[in-house]
Amino acid sequence: MKNVIVVGGSIAGLSAVRALRAKGFDGQITVLDRDPVAPYRKPELSKGILSGRIRPEDIAIEWPADLGAERWHGAATAVDLHRRRLGVEVDRASLQLPFDGLVIASGSEARRHPTYAADAGVHVVRTLADATALADEVALAAAVVVVGGGFLGLEAAASVRHQGKPVTVVEAGPALLGARHGAAMSGAVADLHRAHGVDVRLAETVDDIELVGGRVAAVRLSRSGTIEADLVIWSTGATLDLGWLNGIPAATRDGVLCRPDCSVFGLEGVVAAGDVARLYNQRFNVSMRVEHWTNAIEQGTAAAATLLGRGTPLVSVPYVWSHQFDHKLEMIGCPGVAETSGVVRPDGGGLIVEFRRRSELVGASSLAAGKSLLAPYRAQLMRHGTSRSLQPDPADRR
Template structure:
């Protein structure tokens, strides 16, 4: 059946790439981009990175919008429904519900992303924020600029980047992490402990193995009480404890929902004409032969394009496989990871986390290289990503690492 009407729900990076890929593939039909926020599609990583950097007085952060409205409407020919969250899906009638409105589709790409988790009981307090949207970033930045005593709940990517932004301003900041080390789920405990050193060396009060008992205050946050009974005074609390896929609007639709919208290799949901991409999609990654849901910039961009092409031209659909990749900027260091962390062995092949700025660690799964983490190893991380894609045996990966060390040792 010829597709004449593409609807993309989610004005996200994945949603934008879906629109762009559809036009690049020669699709001449109508495209409607639906977004819950009133903003045009914008880049999210800078919200916790460059957007929070200290700027001279009077300067404002650069806009993070990907494309001006004129490009979306005139060049890409997309109808924009912003500030209009989807409220339901009828796959039999092929309709997306937006309040009382019904929006017909022939092909549908779901790219609604994820929603930041919050701490129950703190909703009434000013000064308590998550960091998922542009509006969140504005509020957090204003508080940091005002010199707020800062507590960050969660030592993951976002929480650690916020801590870095606070320390750049010379502010006291406490990071509370329930797990034994930062980034345990993302990079494992061994290298999570190595990342903890970045906090310690930059004067951040990192407290691992502790939860938040409650957040106190009348109208404005005043302190955070921890599970060990201690309390930390605070004017700003940023909650960075992960996100849940935004699938509430799909309940009762017949789509399979299990930590995201469940998809096959092609990002197909199993429901005629419906595909998913980005943070909301849990798909089978053929490269690792397992189901994955990634909250990474690169995968969201790539999935959006693949989902749109497959939705419009299902007869020629192609699977999406990838080596997961993410980066995070902490203080004056860049952490990069490729592959998967659930492995059998982690071996540091370059540097000492307690002494050196540059560290490289490899992850083994069975007899193959499955992952690599670098701290300030920008010139090598993509080489390891290529080795994982091949794939490459563990012995060959160690030989590659040894050859790089030998070359570095004799370099002038």
């Protein structure tokens, strides 16, 4: 292998390049990325940039010059696996780049409002450009509506409240954070936001966004009428741009199907990492796609090893954290496969929810529980080792 192309220059792609060089690969590496300023610490976009607590330069990650990777700003358009060529669009020019190895680390994009965009006052938070443009508008806003009660939407709501702005969170489901965190945790997070002045509307959808002079003036909800607002943060999930993979069977609408070592089913010399990778997790015996920072680092590193013929199954215990006002919210493991959950209240206060499949611990989440979650629960989850090594069918579209 002499020529590797990495599609995606954020943390999954950077981790893959670092690992390739660390493991002795001395061939050509070309990195292709849509974002002209990547990489940077994306978790800080909604946690810090939006609140005004940190500046864009504070989250920049300098691409190490000693990695010897050629970085291009552009997009993949097609792949020819027979000829080992990647079609790209760079500076309005269409090119064909040869490769021996391919790392798919193209990440995800924010799901946007079907009609209105930032120029009308309807914003998403996915890139640094998104966050800085939104931060400027938050400073001038009179009232803000956040559509979506997941991690990102709630972080955005907390950041807006940090600046003293009225905020309404509109969540289509019956609980914040979805069912996977359990009723106790979802309720505690809702109570926390309400205590800080956030108007939380559950089981509500947006029927319409009303404009005056081309800008947001109000949001009409399905059940509780109209809310006056001049800014909307649309946080309803992410989409994957996989059209360039030309109908490859492993590229589904919900991720690229991978083996436990990050190799893509049916494709020799092709690996995937980060948001885009649907990886079979042996620890929890489930195919899963994880859109979190630590996962991208782990998979980027593992994918590089596999590309060089030194891969081993990645035994991963997913972890994600969030700041909700002055409290830390953490989740570890795979609550989505749980059959039961139970509440634990540690001596130091706060809340912990444990998730079990039969009698086996499969995950935990905590709110304001100090250091009581990460270390002991991660150790316990890892100590159980791997579940039986089942291989998912490449035709599986779950």
